[in-house]
Amino acid sequence: MTQSSGSATVSFDEQEFDLPMASPTAGPRVIDIRTLYRRAKVFTFDPGFTSTASCESAITFIDGERGMLQYRGYPIEQLASQSRFLEVCYLLLYSRLPTKEEFNTFRDRVTMHTMVHEQLINFYRGFRRDAHPMAIITGVVGALSAFYHDSTDITDPEQRELACIRMIAKLPTIAAMAYKYSIGHPYVYPRNNFGYAENFLYMCFSVPAEKYESFDEINRAMDLIFLLHADHEQNASTSTVRLAGSSGANPFACVAAGIACLWGPAHGGANEGCLRMLREIGTVDRIPEYIARAKDRSDPFRLMGFGHRVYKSFDPRAHVMKNTADEVLDLVDSKNRPTLMVAKELERIALQDDYFQQRNLYPNVDFYSGIILDAIGFPTEMFTPIFALSRTVGWISQWKEMIADPIQKIGRPRQLYTGPVDRNYVPIDER
Ligand code: SDX
Numbered sequence: 001m002t003q004s005s006g007s008a009t010v011s012f013d014e015q016e017f018d019l020p021m022a023s024p025t026a027g028p029r030v031i032d033i034r035t036l037y038r039r040a041k042v043f044t045f046d047p048g049f050t051s052t053a054s055c056e057s058a059i060t061f062i063d064g065e066r067g068m069l070q071y072r073g074y075p076i077e078q079l080a081s082q083s084r085f086l087e088v089c090y091l092l093l094y095s096r097l098p099t100k101e102e103f104n105t106f107r108d109r110v111t112m113h114t115m116v117h118e119q120l121i122n123f124y125r126g127f128r129r130d131a132h133p134m135a136i137i138t139g140v141v142g143a144l145s146a147f148y149h150d151s152t153d154i155t156d157p158e159q160r161e162l163a164c165i166r167m168i169a170k171l172p173t174i175a176a177m178a179y180k181y182s183i184g185h186p187y188v189y190p191r192n193n194f195g196y197a198e199n200f201l202y203m204c205f206s207v208p209a210e211k212y213e214s215f216d217e218i219n220r221a222m223d224l225i226f227l228l229h230a231d232h233e234q235n236a237s238t239s240t241v242r243l244a245g246s247s248g249a250n251p252f253a254c255v256a257a258g259i260a261c262l263w264g265p266a267h268g269g270a271n272e273g274c275l276r277m278l279r280e281i282g283t284v285d286r287i288p289e290y291i292a293r294a295k296d297r298s299d300p301f302r303l304m305g306f307g308h309r310v311y312k313s314f315d316p317r318a319h320v321m322k323n324t325a326d327e328v329l330d331l332v333d334s335k336n337r338p339t340l341m342v343a344k345e346l347e348r349i350a351l352q353d354d355y356f357q358q359r360n361l362y363p364n365v366d367f368y369s370g371i372i373l374d375a376i377g378f379p380t381e382m383f384t385p386i387f388a389l390s391r392t393v394g395w396i397s398q399w400k401e402m403i404a405d406p407i408q409k410i411g412r413p414r415q416l417y418t419g420p421v422d423r424n425y426v427p428i429d430e431r
Helices: 036-040 076-082 085-094 100-111 118-125 133-146 157-183 196-205 216-228 236-246 251-262 270-281 284-295 316-331 337-351 354-358 366-376 380-403
Strands: 003-012 015-023 060-063 068-071
Touching: 015 036, 068 076, 068 085, 068 316, 076 216, 076 316, 085 100, 085 196, 085 216, 085 380, 100 157, 118 133, 118 157, 133 157, 133 251, 133 380, 157 196, 157 251, 157 380, 196 216, 216 316, 216 366, 216 380, 236 251, 236 380, 251 380, 270 284, 270 337, 270 366, 270 380, 284 337, 316 337, 316 366, 337 354, 337 366, 366 380
Parallel strands: none
Antiparallel strands: 003 015, 060 068
16 A cells, blocks of 8 residues: 655645645655545646556556666566566566466466357458458457356456456467458467467467477567566556446456557557558668658657657667567568668667657657567567557456455546536527
């Protein structure tokens, strides 16, 4: 629980209202405004929630000034170099690293849920082959609530736990099926003797007519991408899952809402947009033209993969991803070498430019991830579904924390109303 830490005073119209403050274990203190409206009959106003803590959480900590990201207190750099995605899933869900025995039990439990109900396949046939895979997985994940009735009662801790395990286990299968559907290939069932990332790559890239060859370094790069995207505090899609969950909605429906929000180009859709942008720039001599467009307020163009609401120094995930891009491109004979050169030169030029420096704009998690995913063999449309399957553990860990929070209540923001009032209806013949 937070520690009380003095108070703040709001004063207006010759009135004063003292509001308690609370201290976190790390990050800014908060002013607790829960009683403000009842006592002062005023709202606070914060579109985009730039200065608002929507909840108390102990899962992920970000320090935007220092470029710091920690999952349950463990720095992302240490987890990226020493842990694996499934172990991080355990950490995010249960707030500590597992013993070897606990990990094996968790891994086996997840493994036993990787298949989907056979009837779920019928949902894919309803989509056009060229449907965006994010549209497909939004629909299919929402449909899970129609199949797994033994894990939808959110008042039952065991059912909540089972829903979390099912989502971690099934999202890779659902995303891989969306990819196979889009290219007209037969679905590939998971293989329980494969690791988590290896299984996803197998379900995406194996074909019945060929022997499948698994590459440890590629499996590791895939696992690292999952790990780096696993959770990120109260970002837009996580806040969507929390808000949906606050009404008591079904966990599968809440995650489907998070997937829908993540799809936006300002959020998880930026990885797809970034690779398209880098390809459109094409060569380093065209970078100045795009930098100028990004700085032109009359031009809606933005550098995709750049900027962040929280990180105002650098996104530590982008640093790890940049090194991984070099390693993966060395492994595969990738056409992406020029694209990586454009990305690195774009980063170098932008970071020397006053516009970007004054606004603290740096590469974010989406800037290099697309280069790696493309080099592994994914089409750009699969980038955000991969972000979604990675972030599922973050969404359900935050959902689980919210459901168990004793002060949790339905989220219901108010507004600054500036529309008309007290108008009288005029019959249409008199207008
Ligand atoms: C993710 O929240 C999270 O944690 C998200 C995420 C996660 O893990 O969940 O980290 C994942 O979503 C990363 C962000 C991916 N999105 C992009 O890369 C899209 C491009 N970036 C942006 O659109 C933007 O930077 C945001 C949306 C990421 C952040 O926007 P903010 O915090 O609302 O900042 P802003 O739009 O108010 O911008 C501040 C200024 C503005 O200029 P001025 O009005 O002050 O003149 O910076 C400019 C913006 O025009 N600006 C950019 C820019 N991003 C911000 N200018 C050019 N190119 C950009 N990319």
